[in-house]
Amino acid sequence: MARRGHAAHAWDVRGQAFGGTTPCGATVASRRNSGSISLLLILLPLGLALVVFYGVLRTEGLRRAQRDMQAELRHHRFDVEQWLAYRLADVAHVARTDAVRRVDLPAMTRDFHAFLDAHGDFRSLVYVDATGRTTLDLDMPEGGVDLSDREYYLRARQGQSFISRVLVGALRQAMPASGRDGFLKVT
Numbered sequence: 001m002a003r004r005g006h007a008a009h010a011w012d013v014r015g016q017a018f019g020g021t022t023p024c025g026a027t028v029a030s031r032r033n034s035g036s037i038s039l040l041l042i043l044l045p046l047g048l049a050l051v052v053f054y055g056v057l058r059t060e061g062l063r064r065a066q067r068d069m070q071a072e073l074r075h076h077r078f079d080v081e082q083w084l085a086y087r088l089a090d091v092a093h094v095a096r097t098d099a100v101r102r103v104d105l106p107a108m109t110r111d112f113h114a115f116l117d118a119h120g121d122f123r124s125l126v127y128v129d130a131t132g133r134t135t136l137d138l139d140m141p142e143g144g145v146d147l148s149d150r151e152y153y154l155r156a157r158q159g160q161s162f163i164s165r166v167l168v169g170a171l172r173q174a175m176p177a178s179g180r181d182g183f184l185k186v187t
Contacts, residue, residue: 087121088161094125103127108136128153 094100094115099107105127112125116138127136132148134140147153155162 083121084163088163090115090119090122092161100127103135105136109138112136112138128156130157 094111097108097111098104099111108127115125116122124137124139126134126138128147129135132146132150132153134145134147137145152162152164
C-alpha cells in the first residue's frame with residue numbers, strides 16, 4: 001500500500017522510477033528536462049564559439065586570397081607592360097628601316113613579310129602615308145583605306161608612339177616612320 005503523499009510507482013533494476021514520483025518527490029520527466037537544459041547550456045556556448053571561429057577563419061582566408069590575387073595581378077601587369085614595351089621596340093625598329101625611310105614599297109613588302117614571319121605576336125603591318133591613307137597593307141593589297149580619323153593615326157602624326165586598348169582580340173600600335181611623314185600601323 002502506498003504511503004500517504006506518495007504515488008504508487010514501479011522501480012526498474014537501477015532504482016529508477018517508471019513513472020510517478022521518486023522517493024524525493026521529483027518526477028522522472030523533470031529530471032530529463034533538467035538534463036536536457038544542462039546539455040543545452042554546455043553545447044550552446046561551444047556552438048557559438050565554433051560559429052565565431054569559422055567566421056574569423058573565413059574572413060582571414062578571404063583577406064589572404066585577396067592579397068594573393070593582388071600580388072599576382074601586379075606580376076601579370078608588369079609582364080604585360082614589359083611585353084608591350086618589347087613589341088613597341090620591335091615596331092620602332094621596323095619604322096627606322098631603310099625601306100620605310102625611302103618608302104620603297106617592294107622592299108617594305110619584303111621586310112614586312114620577314115618581320116611577320118619572325119614575330120608571331122604580330123598579325124599585320126600597314127604603312128600609312130601623311131594624308132592618313134594606307135599605302136602598303138599586307139592584309140588588303142588594294143590599299144587606300146582612310147585612317148585619318150583614328151586615334152593611333154592622330155597620335156603618330158604628332159610624333160607619338162601609341163598602343164590602343166584591346167579591340168576584338170587585337171591591339172593597334174602606331175609608330176611614326178623615320179625620315180618621312182608616314183607611319184606604321186601594326187595589329
